[in-house]
Each structure stands twice: as structure tokens, then as C-alpha cells.
Amino acid sequence: MKKPQRDTEESTRRLSRRALLLGSVQLGIAGTLAWRMQSMQVEQADQFRLLAEENRININLIPPARGLIFDRNGLALAENEQNYRVVMVREAAGDVQETLDRLTQIVDIDPDDIARAVEEMNRRSPFVPVTIADRLAWEDVAQININAPALPGITAEVGLSRHYPWGADVAHVVGYVGPVSDYDLSRIDDQDPLLQIPKFQIGKTGVENKLEHALRGSAGTKRIEVNALGRVMRELDRQEGIPGQDIQLTLDGRLQSYVQARLDGESAGVVVIDLENGDLRAIASAPAFDPNLFVRGISVKNWTELNENIYRPLAAKAVQGTYPPGSTFKMVTALAALEGGVISPDETVYCPGYTNVAGTRFHCWKRGGHGNINFHESLKQSCDCYYYEVSQRIGIDKMAEMARKLGLGIRHDLPLSAVAQGLAPDKAWKRDVRSEEWRIGDTVNASIGQGYVLSSPLQLAVMAARIATGRVVTPRLVKSIDGIEQPSGLGESLGLNENNLRRLRQSMTAVSNHRRGTAYRSRIVADGMEMAGKTGTSQVRRITPEERARGVTRNSDLPWERRDHALFVNFAPVENPRFAVAVVVEHGGGGSSAAAPIGRDVTLQALYDGDPPLEAYPTADRGRIAEQQERIRQRIIPGGRAQDRA
């Protein structure tokens, strides 16, 4: 059929018109697309670039190596141990169960750990490494590496974990680290991102806790590129962190270990101070606990055991425990009286075995009394009545002042968890704290270190150190941080009359060197090594008149927790003293029988820097001491072990 020409021309023209129209519309749409691209790629490019970077880059923290803790001789007290763990990547393992079966044939792994690991692997992406077991022995790791072809997807990794080679011996001083807990995070105001790392180890007690800041170091970072599934593609860059600072303590690991061993079976605290610079050579508290138990988180069973033990192994008795100082406080009373001029050294006081003060009868430990007694004899024989008398003359405020001057009743600043302040009571204290007036009986009680007076072994050692040197000896625990020596603890003169001090030292010398001295049995006989000391026996109960009428009850007949505390403070050698020692044996009985022998043994160990020759002991003791030395040698954890490992 033939269409009219005009009609065809018209439809062709219309087609062209409409083609151009729609073409223009299309061009407009293309322009819109171009505009859209321009706005996204040019105007908002930076935002999108940032989003893309956020997508692909993860920032991971690199935990720094924790600073080490050494003793004064460079033996490691806290070290970072390589911790081998075996990890598995599910996607690389093929048949997971079969691979695990083969692994358990090679290495002994708790089935519970396996079950937990399998559960975790199934929950997470197949390329995430999951820890199957940690704390493997090196032999196990070697076995795994040898059998690597049969164990696809399994690798042994190494990390650092805190380890305390001396175990319980330094537990109370060094403390321990543990995984950071929610409680820690809520308690400490610390923005350090390291704390957000799961199971990151921070110091929980002791030096580990108090010097956490120095020990921790600061985190490094590494930027890694990840894909959409979170798989790590590569490491982009890495900024190394700053490792924690090493800390050297004044502690002598060997001596500390000896003291802990010597205190075996006792509930006691011992402090040894170096008089040259106030260095704490040993701070022993018994019984102790193994800090390694806490590093990974302690089991409920172990925790219950430690917590319910009546000897309180968790308490750092040497710095935290406070006890009535008993007769060891007599040096304070005496020095206050001598300095105050209320009594001359040769003046005698009559001791009938008791003193009546304000209607109350105060007894001397010796029922028959000491008769007429002067200053020297009163300290040597520890006559109570003499001090009842002079304390009333000088008054409690002067005594308290002297106590604080000698380091009692004040908190010594040490990086330890709980350093006790103790108590040197005075009138103001009783008014403020107890809302009662001070009574003369309180003074009499305080004169022999009973009543309100409380002090820790650390404070008693400081007192002995200050008496021995006549100077302000401040205890020092940290020798150096990051190689920087900390200030010495030997300070200015106490400002006491040197004659009075000399008399006091002479009397203390008599205590452990004269036949009638209370610590004569615990004397040192080596030439030039003799020690000066003072025993103390402090009551933890009141002796009723009925009891007294029946005669003094023997300590060994009482239940443990009602027995007297045994105390002993000393310094040695008498000429040019080098060490001051304080011993408190909780409920140990008499100071001369329970505490003084420990004080002597410890002092000799410090003086000889090791086992002293038996000749330093009185002849009668030597056989027993030889046995004891042998027994303790077996028990001491040799510091050398730590060195061998390093």
C-alpha cells in the first residue's frame, strides 16, 4: 500500500522532533548524573574518604613489656615470663575435630579447654585465632612445632606473663598483678587505653600496684588494614610503645628469703633496716602466699583457703599489722624522761613488784619486785615500776612527742598497699577521738607500751634505727627507678642529747650481753658483732585479779589467739651499727624466748650476708643452730634459679 507523501513527511518530521526532545531529556538526565558525581566526588570527597579509611583501618594496641622488679643485688623479684599458648584457626584446620584429636595425643590438654575453644571457634569468624590452651611447657611447644604438618591451623604463640620466681617470699612487698577487672576500672581514674585490653595485667597490691604507673609503660599502636569480614590484610604501620621502667628495690632477696624461711610456722613480721641509708633489706610477713596464684586469677578454693586462714597469710604484718609494743616502748619513755630532765640516770626508783596509781595497782612483770633500781638496770631487766614512775613525771604528751620523733605513730611513706600509722596516743588524741579526758592510768599503761599504744614492726625497726644512729632514718624501699637512684633515707640529726642516747644504747647493749639482761640467751658472741636490743611481751588481754591470785597463767596453756605477742628490736654491731631489726611474733609468748632468737639470727644473716659462722653463737646453741641453718638452706628459694632461667 502506498501512503500519501505529505502524511509521511509529517510523521518523519514529528519523529525527528520527538527524538530530539527525548534526546534532550536524556542529556538532562546525564547532566544530573554528572552533577551528582561532582557533588559526591569533589565536594564531599573528604568525608567519604574518611569513611573509607574508617572502614578499612583498625587500630590495635601493642601492650608494652612491664617493667621488671629487682632486688638490691639485681636478682629478679618479678619478671616477664614467656607464656606459650596454642591457638587454632578454624578455616585453616580442615577437619577441626580430627585435628584437635591429634593435638591431644601430642599434648595433654584439659578436655574442658578443648570444648570451650570449639565453642568459641564456632561462634566467631573462621579466620579468627582462638586460644586452645596456654601456659604450655616448652617441650609441648616443641612437639607441636615438630608435628606442624599433621596439625593444620594450629600454631604455638608466645606472649609475656608476669612471674614471681621467689614465690611467697616477696609476695607482701612486690605484690602481684592480675587481669584488670570492672571493679578496677570503676575505682581508678585512668584513661590509659591499655586498660581496655581484655585480661590486661595491672598491679593489684604492693609495689606492683603502687608503682603501676612506672611499671606499666605506654601502649604502642599498629594500624592494620582489614577487609569487610574483619580479616587482617596487612599491617600499615606500627608505633612502638614505651616499655615499663625497671624498678630496683632495696630488698635483699636472699635475706628476705631467709627471714621468711626462719619464720616458717610462725605468724610474724620482721623488718631489717640498713642504717647507712634507711634501706629496707627485708620486710617479712609470715605466713605468706604464692603471688603467682593471682596472676591469672585465683581459684575460689585457693582464695577461700587464704582468706579463712586464722594466721592471715594475705596480711603484710610487717608494715600493716599494729601491736602494743610492750617493753620495746620503754626506750621512748626513758628517752623522753632523760631529755626532759625529770630523772637522772643514777637516780633509783624502788620497785616492790607493783605501783599504786590513782587507786589502781599496776604490776611489774617480776612479782617480787626489783628493789632499788636505776635507769640502766631498769632497761636491762625491763622493770615496769621504774617506767610507771618516770612516765608520771614526764607526762604523756612528751612521751608521744618522743615516740613520733623516733618514728612511731606516724605513717612511713612506702609504696606498699597498707602501711599502718599505728598510734602514739596523747591527751589531744583521746579528747578528739574518744571524747574522754586523759587519765593518769593511761600514761602508766603507755609507759610500758600497753594501753592505747600501737606500732608496726616497721615502726619499731625505724625506732631502733633512729636510736642507733641518732639521726632521722627514713625507711626506703625503692633503690632506683629506671636506673635513677632514689634519695637516701639517712636524714638530719634527731637533735637529742648524745649522752642520753649513749646511755640508752649502753643499756640496750646490756639487755643482750649482760647475764641478767632479758635477751642474754640470744646474744652474739662474735667480736665486734655484738648487738644491742630490747625485748617486749605485750598482753592482748587483761589479767584479772583472780588470775593473778592463782599465779601467772602460762602462755602455752592459753588458746593461741589469747597468748602474748612477742617482740624484739635490736641494732648491731654495737660499735658502728649497720642494721636495725624489729621482730613481732603474734601470740608468740615471751619476747626473750620467742622473738629475740629470731632477731639475732636475722641480724647475723644481715651482718655476714649469708650464713654466719657458728662461732658467732654462744657455745651451747651451736649444735641446734647448725641444724637450723641446714634446714633453712633447704627451704630457701635460691635467687640463682631466676638467673639460670634468664
Next chain:
Amino acid sequence: MSYLEYQAKYVPTGFRKLIYLNWPVIVLLSAVACAGFIMLYSVAGGSATPWMEPQIRRFALGMVLMLVVAMVPIWFWRNMAVLAFLVSILLLVAVEFVGVERNGSRRWLDLGPMDLQPSELAKITLVMLLAAYYDWLPANKTSRPIWVFLPVCFILIPTYLVLSQPDLGTALLLLMGGGAIMFFAGVHWAYFATVITAGISVIVAVFQSRGTTWQLLKDYQYRRIDTFIDPANDPLGAGYHITQAKIALGSGGWTGRGFMQGTQSRLNFLPEKHTDFIFTTLAEEFGFVGGIALLSLYVLIIFFCVVSAVTNRDRFAALLTLGIATTFFLFFSVNMAMVTGLAPVVGVPLPLVSYGGSAMLVLLVAFGLVQSAHVHKPR
């Protein structure tokens, strides 16, 4: 026009036809395809496999097919239009029964060595049928209701079949492509105004129907619409695709992050990076400059087609050329609008660039028809 009428004019024969091919379009198509090869190489992490090599083979095959189709006189294709349309409808029906299902939709026929997507074919055969229809229909009857109703049926039949697969994207392309030819053919404005009004009503109805028993779209399609309106409301789920695509595109900046340096695609943040979202990879690695360059290539292809159409006095050839060009335009513009966040994610590949089996072959055959129309233009 009949064969004899063509003979009356000068029409090239034999090898002379090669000279009369629309060479600019061939060059532009090759350039776009090369951009595709480069991107497929890049998203495979610098490897010819698994995508670039098959794509090149398919492109080579497609070019051969295009030339073969181009050599065949255009009137032959006009005569084949009805048959071709019927075949594609049959194939679409076959898909309903024996089609291969992937990702919840049944679109493919398994033909052994390759899968065929009949809806791809339908887009071209619908254009052929409508062009032949309006060539046959006297111009003065074009706007009469009965003669308008017929082509609308032609459009709705394949649209319905495709929609039921379900494949919303292709269904929309069929509707719009068919409508465009009716527009070119000179159907009265009023019809289009009516349809557009109706379309808006339908959109309103679609939203109104949501959650009711007569819900018109699938849930996943509604979710895609939600995500389009506010991708942030589901950044890890439905909105993840478009959010990551926009990040990739935007982070390209002016000149891009460099060949094979696009982190979004290389680290798999981009979804479907070798098919529907390949443009974002290109825009990420070659930036605004690269994106605009590709867009320009597409626009130039359309331009040369429109020029070819308006200078062609054969009505079938002109309508066919315009229809195919418009379909082509709809392809790339919907895809680009989709990945730039201007349109919902409807699953339309980027023509000649996205990795895809039958899509590229069908497209090149369609351009073979355009070439045939150009070569056999009455002069």
C-alpha cells in the same frame, strides 16, 4: 517501504556495506567495553580470571554477531519482528516453568554452555515489534484508541512475565522503553499524560498497599525502597550496599585512588563489585574524571544513534534505532542513578561494563540492528 522501494534507492551491497557502518558507534562501544575489561581486571585483584577473560571472549563473539546482524538488510529484520517477539515471549513463559532460580528470582534458562536471560531478549524484540507495528500502521491512525491499545498490550505481556520472576528493574525498563517508541511514533500527548498520572497513582497505591493483604510488591522490594529513602536506617543490613557504594564513589575524589588501589572494592566492602556496582569501583579508582569519561562515552553513543535515526527516512529503521538507544540509555542511567544513591537499588547492570553472560551478547546484537538500519539507510 518494500524491498522494491529500497532497490529504487541506492543501498550499498557486499563489502561496501562495511564502509557504511556507523563506525563512531563501534569505536565507542569498544571503548566502553575496554573500560569494563580494565575494571574487571581490577576487581579480581589484578587477575584476568575469573571475569575479564570470559568477558573479552563474549565481547569478541558479540562484535562478530553485531557485524553479521548489520550485514543483513534491515527489511529482513522488520519481517522477523513478530516472530522474534513471539519467541522471546515463549522463552519468558518457559522461564516460569524451567528457569534457574538465583537469589530468590527465576530469570535464567540453562542452555548448557551459558545461561540465557530471556528478559534481556524481550527488551530488544519488544522494540523490534513496536517499530515494525508503527511502520506498518498508517500515520493518521497512530493516536486512535484501538491502535494505541494494541501496542500497550504488546508492552504489558512481557512486562508482566518479567515482573513475576520477579525482576522489577527489567520490567520498568520494558515499560519505559516501549513507552518511548510510542512517543517517538507520534502517539498523542494526552495518552502519556494519562499514563504518567496513572503511574503516580500506582506508586501511591503501592505504598498504600504495604502491609495489607493486597500488597503489590515483595517485602524485599519495599525494604529497598525504604533503604533508598534513608539508607542510614539499616546501615548493616539492606542499606549496607548503597552506603558502601556511596563511600566508594565519594572517596574517589577528583582523580581517584589509582588503578587497583580502591580500598572499598579490594577489601570487599563493596557488594556485587563486578556486576551491578562496578561503576563505583571505576569511580573509586579513577575518580570524578573517570566517571565523567565513561558517562561521556555513553552519551556520545546515544548521540550518534539519534543522529543516525533522524537522518533515516525508513520509519522502521528510525524507530528501531531510537528504541534501542533509549533502552541503552535507560540501562546505564538507571544503574548510575542507583549506585550514586539517586534511585533505588533495582538490580540493573551497567551495559557493556558489568560482568554478565547474555546481557552483553543481546546488547551487541541490538547494536547490530542499529548498524543494519544505518547501513541500509535509503540514500
